[in-house]
Amino acid sequence: MFDLITNFQPRGDQPQAIAKIVKNIEENKKEQVLLGATGTGKTFTMANIIQRTQKPTLILAHNKTLAMQIYQEMQGFFPHNRVEYYVSYFDYYQPEAYKPASDTYIGKKVQRNASIAKMRLKTLNSLVTDASVIVVASVAAIYGCFNPNSYRKVVLHLEKGQSINEEIISSKLIHLGYKEDKKISPGSFQTKKNSISFMIGWEENYYFQINFSDKDEIIRIEKRNKQTGERVREVTKIAIPPSQDYVGEEGEDLKKLLENIAEELTSCKKKLQEEKKFLEAERLEKRIQEDLFNLRETGVCPGIENYSRYFDGRKTGETPFTLLDYFPQGFLTIIDESHITIPQVKAMYNTNRHRLENLIKYGFRLPSALDNRPLNQDEFFQKLNFTLYVSATPGNFELDKVNHQPVEQIIRPTGLLDPQIEVRSSHNQIADIMKEITERSGKGEKVLIYALTIVMSEEIANFLQERNIRVVYLHSRLEIFDRYQAITSLRRGVYDVIVGINLLKEGIDLPEVSLVCILDADKPGFLRDTRSLIQIIGRASRNSSGKVILYADEITTNMLGAIEETNRRRQIQQEYNYQKNIIPQTVQKPIKDINLDHEIATLVEKAQRGEMEDKELVKLIKDLRRKMKRSTREFKFDQAIAFRNALLDLEKLEANL
Ligand SMILES: Nc1ncnc2c1ncn2[C@@H]1O[C@H](COP(=O)(O)OP(=O)(O)OP(=O)(O)O)[C@@H](O)[C@H]1O
Structure with missing residues (x-):
């Protein structure tokens, strides 16, 4: 059972949005859109929908940082439930590729993040063992993963009284990816006379100890504290999950599988030779034979994912298994910031395919490698059940699905209004902005400036700095860590201004910001379309004196669209406040103290x-x-x-x- 724990009561537009969406789900309406203005508490609305429908839920976000924010919030709302985090475990990922024009082969280079890998395993395990699970994921959710049926099959079930010996358990643990070690640590096991201890791959505090009688019978299974070794409790049954996300085949199954790969190699090589591509044929033979040798000897090989079709038992072109297959019937998918996430999901398949096709054509991979791929868009939508698209500016794709009639959440719990917008001439814009900054800095209010390019943002920041304005610039070339520090420093009063391009758009809520300046608002192109302008304008909606200045020489259709929509929202909010006698209050958001332990x-x-x-x-x-x-x-x-x-x-x- 999902159990939402909170001091909040649904407020503003939340009660009606929650009620409508839940009712639609109960009436089996499969696709819905929540148009939620920035700062209207969309995450709390999601939590209430999960609580009311009691549906296992996948929340998809378009990057790891946003996914982490939602994950942490959901953990706070559902402290008694399993809330999981599933993103790509690569801190760095350079896929294998071949560039024929310059005859350059680029090997795969990756840096794996062990803690994320553990969180992924924990996610799969929660989904197969619990009915009330929330998973917050990035688009990693549409990439191939362990076949859920095989996963269920390989889980090792043990119970008190069972006849089994240590040797069999050890070999099963090794097959599941556990490593024998002198020290007990996550994913390791230890054998002693009449006992075997192991620690589940993602566990940090506890391990299990299985005790045997001299007649090879399990007499006790205990959960123990890792630090003290003390017994926490005794259990009668245990299901031991794999400690890595791939578990190889064994014995006859592996033999058959290798034969099939070898068969594909033979036919593929023949074809290349017929086409007089001798170099490619030779290269393919050498590479695949090497993989076959490694697979035979160790059960794994570099780039094993390219054989996923064989390991999954899939036919050519058949849909790969993904995280989505681990959810039970009738699950709910919430697609956050859908106007960005949906295009991202759609793009994955083609990018991947193009890269693989080159590798196959030039004898680096077998054609079956094409089946190591993310879902294409049709497969993705087929796998969804109930879907809720959430955005302050939903895309046409999702709006079309609901005949342009989204559920709206416009009124904020805080009573705050969408900002007032002013259009000013771009002539002398920097001097004008400096005046605005000076007026605000004395009151502790902050300013965001949106430039069009990285160079511009740096130049403006330098110019302002030379005039003694406390300013910092922020763009995608900075590390996530530096970006976070710049934002925290602004909140702490180290800076009065941030100059940025795109980063300030989604997921950043700074109550101290009372002015947003958008430069070149009339320039066509990137980040000056109606949706982007509405998103940027929304960044001034956490402060009761929020204001936006668009610097432009003419009013474009895009600008007009954004201004009209913002004014429409502002009017709805004003009427509500007037009726309910609400005075808007700036959001109070504590700045976390930074202390060392x-x-x-x-x-x-x-x-x-x-x-x-x-x-x-x-x-x-x-x-x-x-x-x-x-x-x-x-x-x-x-x-x-x-x-x-x-x-x-x-x-x-x-x-x-
Ligand atoms: N019912 C409520 N009562 C009081 N505060 C609430 C309530 N719902 C949400 N909030 C608070 O309002 C603020 C805005 O919520 P949240 O960040 O989820 O908005 P959002 O719609 O996702 O905004 P954005 O699109 O800007 O990310 C948060 O600080 C949240 O804790």
Whole structure:
């Protein structure tokens, strides 16, 4: 059962939006759109819909950071339920490719993020073991994954009284990806006389111990605390899931599978030879034979995903298995920021296919590699059941599905209005903006400036800085961590202005921002279409004196569309406030305190007092660097910033060594 825990009551437009959407789902309406203006509490609305419908839910977001934000919020709303996070586990991913024009082969290069890999495994496990699960995922959800039927089949079920010996269990654990080790850690196991202990791949605090009698019978299964080794409780049954996301075939099944790959190799090579592509034929033979050897000897090979069709038991062209297949019948999919997520989903398939086709044509891969692919758009939509598209500016694709009649959520719980918009001439725009900034900086209010290009944003920031304005620029070339720090610093009062391009658009809510300036609002193209303008305008809607200035020389149709829609929303909000006697209140959003944990803080202070040996200082710096990187990888940016600040201090000391 989903159990929503919150102090909030649905407010503003939330009650009617929740009621309409739930009613439609109950009436079996499969596709709906929620047009939710920025800051109207769409996440809380989603949580209420999940609570009321009790449907296992997939929430799709278009990037990892947004997915993490929603994941954390959902964890807060449903502390007693399984809320999971499923995104690509690559911190860095360069797919294998071949560029015929320059005869360049680029091997696959990846950097895997172990904590995300664990979260993915945990997601699959929750879905096969629990009925009330929320998964927040990126488009990684449409990429191939372990066949859910095989997953269920390989899970190792053990129970008290069962006749089985340690040897069999050890070999099964190895097959499931567990590694024998002297120290117990996630994904490892340990055998002792009459007992076997193991730790599930994503678990951090507990391990299980299975005790046997001399007659090879399980006499006890215990859950134990990893730190103390103490028994937490005894269980009668346990289902041990795989500790990696791919579990190979064994014995006869593997043999058959390798034969099939070899058969494909023979026919493919013959075809290449007939086409007089001798070099390609030779290359293919060498590469595939090497893979076959590795698969035979170790059960795995580099680029094993290219054989996924064989491992999944799929026919040529057959739809791959994805996260979606792990959901039960009648599940709900919420597509957040659908105007961006849907085009992203649609683009995945073609990009992948083009790359693979070149590899196949030139003898780097077998044609079956084409079946290692994301879902195409038809397959994706076929796999959905109940779907809710959510956006402040839904795309035409989803609006068409509901005859342009979305459920609207325009009135904010805070009573805040969409901002007032003014159009001003672009002549002398920077001087004009400087005047606006000065008026606000004394009151602690902040300004966002939207430029068209990276170069422009840097130039404007430099220009303002030279005139003593506390400003920082923000664009996609900056690391996520630096972007986060710039935003936090603005909130803390280090800066008064951020100059940006696109990044400030979605998912950033800064109550301190009372003015948004959009430069070149009349220029056609990227980020000046009606939808983008509405999104940008929405960034001034968390402050009771929110205002937007569009700098332009003419009013374009795009601008007019955005102005009219914003005014329509503002009017609905004003009428509501008037009727209910509501005075809009700026959102109060606490700025998290950034502190180091006690042990580290003590060491840092010791170093700062000059009481630390040189060697110890170097070690501490190394340790802090590692921790900072890890926190960044895990999206714990507050923590990462705390480490970085301490590092900056310590590195100064190190420079003097
Ligand atoms: N019923 C409620 N009562 C009080 N506060 C609420 C309620 N619902 C949401 N909020 C708060 O309102 C703020 C806006 O919510 P949220 O960020 O989910 O809006 P949003 O619609 O997703 O906005 P955006 O599109 O800008 O991301 C949040 O701080 C949220 O905690």
